[in-house]
Amino acid sequence: xxxxxxxxxxxxxxxxxxxxxxxxxxxxxxxxTVTDLTEILGQSQPRISRHLKxxxxxxxxxxxxxxxxAYFRLKQEGDGVxxxxxxxxxxxxxxxxxxxxxxxxxxxxxxxxxxxxxxxxRNAAEWDELRRLHVNDSEVEAALxxxxxxxxxxxxxxxxxxTGRILQLFSDRYRRAVGIDASRDMLAVARSNLDKAxxxxxxxxxxxxxxxxxxxxxxxxxxxxxxxxxxxxPELALAEAVRMLRPGGRLVIIDLAPHELEYLRDDHAxxxxxxxxxxxxDWLTRLGLTMEQVVDLPPSQTGGEGLTVxxxxxxxxxxxxxxxxxxxxxxxxxx
Numbered sequence: 001x002x003x004x005x006x007x008x009x010x011x012x013x014x015x016x017x018x019x020x021x022x023x024x025x026x027x028x029x030x031x032x033t034v035t036d037l038t039e040i041l042g043q044s045q046p047r048i049s050r051h052l053k054x055x056x057x058x059x060x061x062x063x064x065x066x067x068x069x070a071y072f073r074l075k076q077e078g079d080g081v082x083x084x085x086x087x088x089x090x091x092x093x094x095x096x097x098x099x100x101x102x103x104x105x106x107x108x109x110x111x112x113x114x115x116x117x118x119x120x121x122r123n124a125a126e127w128d129e130l131r132r133l134h135v136n137d138s139e140v141e142a143a144l145x146x147x148x149x150x151x152x153x154x155x156x157x158x159x160x161x162x163t164g165r166i167l168q169l170f171s172d173r174y175r176r177a178v179g180i181d182a183s184r185d186m187l188a189v190a191r192s193n194l195d196k197a198x199x200x201x202x203x204x205x206x207x208x209x210x211x212x213x214x215x216x217x218x219x220x221x222x223x224x225x226x227x228x229x230x231x232x233x234p235e236l237a238l239a240e241a242v243r244m245l246r247p248g249g250r251l252v253i254i255d256l257a258p259h260e261l262e263y264l265r266d267d268h269a270x271x272x273x274x275x276x277x278x279x280x281x282d283w284l285t286r287l288g289l290t291m292e293q294v295v296d297l298p299p300s301q302t303g304g305e306g307l308t309v310x311x312x313x314x315x316x317x318x319x320x321x322x323x324x325x326x327x328x329x330x331x332x333x334x335x
Contacts, residue, residue: 021088029105160225250316251316
């Protein structure tokens with residue numbers, strides 16, 4: 001890293017104040033709100049907000065809105081952030097101020113985990129019922145790991161991240177990752193799970209899968225795990241996912257094969273009863289992707305009530321098709 005004198009002075013000014021240095025240390029450990037930081041540092045909200053504003057102006061901190069809450073974290077990339085991380089590594093682990101901050105951070109994360117677990121427990125029965133219908137999650141994950149391979153990934157995007165399981169599963173493969181979900185309750189679960197797993201290279205954000213709050217062409221892999229069957233027009237979500245891919249990047253879709261369990265529409269809000277290979281292939285081809293792998297994972301049970309999980313992997317070429325050129329296909333996805 002080399003900096004001009006003005007940029008170097010700006011970075012040193014941004015970090016060279018006790019509260020801001022403590023904030024950088026805390027934000028390097030994950031997403032936190034102003035309320036979280038106020039509780040940890042024992043300082044007023046206006047004071048914390050003023051310091052965060054200065055860190056943001058220095059290009060060191062990301063801010064993103066989630067309903068009434070704003071979350072902050074240390075930026076994941078950039079020379080300035082790399083320099084700041086080196087400064088943070090030079091701090092003494094046993095420093096009493098930083099040690100106290102880490103203890104209070106752990107307390108905040110415990111409270112966050114308890115709230116997330118309460119939500120998860122309220123919905124566990126419904127999720128367990130659905131899990132019993134298809135192949136074990138561990139088998140799906142093992143197939144995913146094999147299909148995606150061991151090549152390091154610069155950036156991964158997980159759409160409909162839910163509990164953040166995909167972000168955890170591939171945390172040793174990517175340098176940075178983002179999970180998007182429309183449910184703030186599920187984001188709380190995902191944050192808690194990432195905290196417990198010690199995953200610091202991933203962040204989760206609230207967002208609309210049809211209008212992502214992210215830069216286009218920025219990801220090597222985009223995953224869409226058990227999301228499309230909830231959507232009225234899944235092909236539009238796929239178009240948005242493709243927009244996020246770098247040329248040569250891969251789109252990984254995990255969803256259900258066609259089935260006849262109509263009660264899933266009313267009881268579990270499924271709008272699509274699975275997707276045929278031909279339907280998915282047509283959508284992805286029209287979006288400029290080349291299908292590389294398709295794997296069906298049949299259910300372990302044999303009573304006729306099981307669901308087959310399918311994994312589709314397609315690669316983006318140099319050009320893609322716009323959303324406007326896509327028209328919806330059959331609602332069941334089975335044609």
